[in-house]
Amino acid sequence: MMTFAWQIVSARAKRGGTLLRAVLMGASLVISTAVPPVAEAQTAPPPDHVISDYFPGPWTILFDRNSSKIDPGLSDYLDRILEADLVLGHVKLLIKGHASSVEKAGVAARRAAAVRDYLVRRGLRRAQMKVVDAGTSEPRRPGGTAAENQRVVVTTLAE
Structure with a gap:
């Protein structure tokens, strides 16, 4: 713990x-x-771009081949998402799983679910998150390595 x-x-x-x-x-x-x-004009809600001050994302989490296990060394990195949620209040997230062309089918969905489940265990609500399985359809860059496509990308969603 x-x-x-x-x-x-x-x-x-x-x-x-x-x-x-x-x-x-x-x-x-x-x-x-x-x-x-405090003057009344200062109590207006912050502009939309303020979210980037607290949540610079996108956050990219890399995985081993055919694995959906989150490296324990990444917990501090993932916990920054919780900080953004504390400051901004219930940030909406898009969690997109990706896979390389040499991996087993379904691994991208399992990766995205693993990141979502980690954040839920840390206190975020499932309703705040949308999980997407991108599979092999969105490589990080054309001609890139398999390792750089074995990932999950977390971004904020506009409300």
Whole structure:
């Protein structure tokens, strides 16, 4: 079992201009608030492009041949998606599985499902995610190696 330890930079609440600062350490969540004077114009929702400040994606996860097992060393990388969800609130994700032409049928779908299941175990809701099996139809680049096509790509979806 992995322990989370990160700090979310101040995020402005949608109503009242309250600043929230959250620190997640293990299983405990500490929230402190401060209410600075805020002009009404500053409480407008952020523009759509702000999501890229927190979620630079796309996130690419590589796999071994014919495998859908996520390398344990990638957990910190995948946990950044959870940080984006904490800051932005229920980010919608597209999880697309890919395979090389030398792999068994269905491995791309199993890879995408493995990433989705990992994120669900970490607290995201299945309803936030759309899983797609791209199979061998979208190689990373023409003439690329099999290894670079053995992947899952996670991107945000516009609402």
